Every structure is written in structure tokens, then in C-alpha cells.
Amino acid sequence: xxxTFDRDLxxxxxxxxxxxxxxxxxxxxxxxxLFRIAQxxxxxxxxxxxxxxxxxxxxxxxxxxxxxxxKFSTWLTRITVNxxxxxxxxxxxxxxxxxxxxxxxxxxSPTSELTDWARNPEELYRGFELRNILRSELQELQPGxxxxxxxxxxxxxxxxxxxxxLESTPVAVKARLWRAxxxxxxxxxxxxxxxxxxx
Numbered sequence: 001x002x003x004t005f006d007r008d009l010x011x012x013x014x015x016x017x018x019x020x021x022x023x024x025x026x027x028x029x030x031x032x033x034l035f036r037i038a039q040x041x042x043x044x045x046x047x048x049x050x051x052x053x054x055x056x057x058x059x060x061x062x063x064x065x066x067x068x069x070x071k072f073s074t075w076l077t078r079i080t081v082n083x084x085x086x087x088x089x090x091x092x093x094x095x096x097x098x099x100x101x102x103x104x105x106x107x108x109s110p111t112s113e114l115t116d117w118a119r120n121p122e123e124l125y126r127g128f129e130l131r132n133i134l135r136s137e138l139q140e141l142q143p144g145x146x147x148x149x150x151x152x153x154x155x156x157x158x159x160x161x162x163x164x165x166l167e168s169t170p171v172a173v174k175a176r177l178w179r180a181x182x183x184x185x186x187x188x189x190x191x192x193x194x195x196x197x198x199x
Contacts, residue, residue: 008072015063023063027056030073033155034080040150041084043139044091051083058083070164077157078165081147088143137187145180152177 008029014022031052038048038055058079066075138146151162152173163173 004073005071009068012063012066012068012072015060023060026072030076031056034076037077037150037155038080038084038087040135040138040154041081041143041147042087042091043135044087047087047091048084051087052080055080055083071161074161074164077151078167081151081165085143085147134184134188137184140187141180141183145176145183148173148176149180149184153181 008026011022011026015026034052034055035048038051039045042048042051055076059076066072138149141149147166148162151157151165152159157165159170159173159177163170166173
């Protein structure tokens with residue numbers, strides 16, 4: 001992780017000095033991951049491609065504003081998530097929503113635990129036969145829950161990293177992730193005939 005962080009910073013410094021090849025390398029390092037995130041959020045290949053392209057363009061234009069007090073990958077992911085949500089808003093005919101809605105009210109840990117499932121959503125996602133099912137059900141989640149689930153359980157970011165990307169708190173991220181997992185388990189239970197409840 002430290003090696004990646006150092007390498008990113010070296011490339012960022014080179015970009016700031018006018019090295020175009022360094023920026024191309026940054027694009028190659030992150031374009032696949034960012035496209036995957038954008039597609040999970042927008043559920044549309046063309047919108048995801050546009051979101052990633054616009055994110056990289058914005059990063060290129062604002063690179064001098066990157067203060068280096070956080071990881072470059074975190075900053076880049078945050079911009080990609082925001083661009084993806086903008087595409088999602090357009091898909092929904094400019095319907096207003098925000099991933100920050102109710103974050104304040106969720107700034108506490110859930111008091112109940114989920115009933116244990118032999119295979120829960122974050123594990124099911126790795127099973128080839130169920131990826132399409134979960135991908136479809138994922139789109140039914142509210143954007144704020146979807147983004148947290150994608151970053152934490154699909155992309156493997158830590159709670160702290162996810163909070164930094166979303167400019168939220170770890171406790172709020174945990175609460176959103178708990179809700180996302182519960183809702184997905186409820187929706188996925190129809191495929192298995194399993195009752196899913198919180199204790």
C-alpha cells in the first residue's frame with residue numbers, strides 16, 4: 001500500500017511538472033477500477049465510461065489543487081463517484097437526491113445484528129452464478145447505500161477509506177453498510193426462500 005502511495009505521489013509530482021506520460025500512467029493504473037465503480041453506480045456502460053473520462057479530465061485540470069494530505073486514489077475515487085452520481089441524476093430525470101441524506105441521523109452504530117447467513121451478499125458477489133442477480137438487485141438500493149456497498153464490499157476499501165472518499169464519518173459508513181447489507185439480503189432471500197431478519 002505504501003509503495004502504491006509513494007508511486008502515485010511521484011507520478012503526481014511529475015504531472016505537475018508537465019510530464020504527460022506520468023498522467024497517462026495514472027490513467028492506466030486506475031481506469032479499470034474506476035470504470036467498475038462507475039458502472040455499479042450508474043448501471044449503464046456508456047454513462048460509466050463518460051463519468052470516468054470526465055473524472056480524469058477534472059483531475060487533470062485540478063491536479064495543482066491536490067494538496068497531498070490524502071491519498072491520490074481517494075481523491076480520484078471521490079471525483080469519480082461524484083461524476084457517476086451526476087450521471088445517475090440525469091438518468092432519473094433530474095430527480096434530486098444526495099448520498100449525504102440522513103447521514104447525520106445514521107451517525108451511530110446499529111444496535112441490532114443481522115441474522116447470520118451461510119453466504120451473505122458480499123460473499124455471494126464473488127460467486128459467478130450470482131453476480132448478475134446481485135448486480136440487478138444492487139440497482140434497487142438508494143444511491144447512498146449502493147455507493148457504500150460498492151466501495152466497501154465490492155472494491156474492498158476500508159471503512160476509513162470509504163468515509164474519506166464520501167467525506168463522511170466511519171460510524172455513518174458502518175450504519176449505511178449495515179442497512180445496505182440488510183436490504184440486499186432481504187431482496188436476495190426471494191431467490192433462496194430464506195427469511196432474513198435483524199435480531
